[in-house]
Amino acid sequence: MGFELSVVAAxxxxxxxxxxxxxxxxxxTSNEIVSDASEEQYKIQNAKLKTNIEVEDAIAGNYSGTYNLTVTLSNIGSESVYFDELNVLVDGNLEPYTYSDIAATWTPAETRNLTIAGLSGTGxxxxxxxxxxxxxxxxxxxV
Structure with missing residues (x-):
């Protein structure tokens, strides 16, 4: 009986x-994953706090059923923005846009123009x- 008890205990x-x-x-492993995610969240929040843009002007072209809209934007934050990754909404609708600048990186204190073509409606x-x-x-x- 003593031997069996020793085996069970072992x-x-x-x-x-x-x-x-x-x-x-x-x-x-779980702690490392949480730590990495927390660091990534901090980086995202920090970039968001440093990003700030301003619409200086929005000018509609000549109206003939449709028109082109030229929007002048300033990067007034301290974070560079990728100009080709912007979303532009006109009256709540996502619209494609073009820009004439060669570089897609939009640095702080820089002003850029983008154009949205084929818009319609007056008012x-x-x-x-x-x-x-x-x-x-x-x-x-x-318009």
Whole structure:
């Protein structure tokens, strides 16, 4: 009976050691994943805080059923923005745009123009420009 008790105790001890080592490795891996995600979240929030744009002007071209809208934007933040990754909405509709600048990187204190072609409708409209990290600027214009 003493030998059987010793074997059972040894099996329980080995099982506890194996489970403990698995638990430790899983907790360590989970902690690393959470730490990496927290660092990435900090980087995203920091970039968002440093990003700021302003719509200086929105000018509609000559109206003949459709018109082109030229929007003048300034990067007034301290973070560079990728000009080709902007989302432009006119009256809530996502619109494709073109820009004439060669470089897609839009540095701070720089002003750029973009053009939205083929818009229609008269009256007052609203244009919204959104960067890839969610910072936006609004303006209204009249056709």
């Amino acid at each position: 099996i329980f001890f080995l099982t506890a050691m194996v489970l403990g080592s698995f638990s430790y490795s899983m907790l360590t 007052t409209h609203r244009v919204k420009v959104v960067t890839r990290n969610g910072v936006s600027a609004y303006s209204s214009y009249t």
